[in-house]
Amino acid sequence: MHESVIALGIVREIDKHVKSSGPPARIRVVLGELQNVDEVVLGEYMKMYLEEQGLREVDYVFEWEKARFRCSACGYEWSLDELGLTDSERETIHFLPEAIYAIVKCPKCGSRVYDVLSGRGVRIVIEEKER
Numbered sequence: 001m002h003e004s005v006i007a008l009g010i011v012r013e014i015d016k017h018v019k020s021s022g023p024p025a026r027i028r029v030v031l032g033e034l035q036n037v038d039e040v041v042l043g044e045y046m047k048m049y050l051e052e053q054g055l056r057e058v059d060y061v062f063e064w065e066k067a068r069f070r071c072s073a074c075g076y077e078w079s080l081d082e083l084g085l086t087d088s089e090r091e092t093i094h095f096l097p098e099a100i101y102a103i104v105k106c107p108k109c110g111s112r113v114y115d116v117l118s119g120r121g122v123r124i125v126i127e128e129k130e131r
């Protein structure tokens with residue numbers, strides 16, 4: 001369900017850009033590793049909304065952004081890859097991103113107080129056509 005809301009937000013942003021600056025060369029849709037979003041479903045909604053807006057020709061790609069964390073206690077930075085999580089822990093994080101604070105702790109000092117530096121949310125990067 002929320003893929004449709006995300007897709008609508010993305011398409012509105014693209015539409016605004018096309019109206020003000022013309023069609024972009026390409027759109028990169030950057031999906032955070034901690035964002036519970038189904039790329040296939042999102043793509044279907046985007047296609048539908050782009051067609052509705054008459055933006056069928058807009059070229060876009062999906063990219064996944066890795067999650068990065070920084071410990072508030074010792075300053076260490078890490079990604080999910082170095083934690084050796086089990087598949088079920090990874091799945092839990094994917095479907096319930098709030099669960100990271102129960103599963104993830106600083107690999108250096110064990111603190112559960114840390115900042116999430118990246119890997120959250122969805123954003124778009126607009127690549128302009130060369131003039």
Ligand SMILES: [Zn+2]
Pocket residue numbers: 071072073074075076106107108109110111
């Ligand atoms: Zn630490």
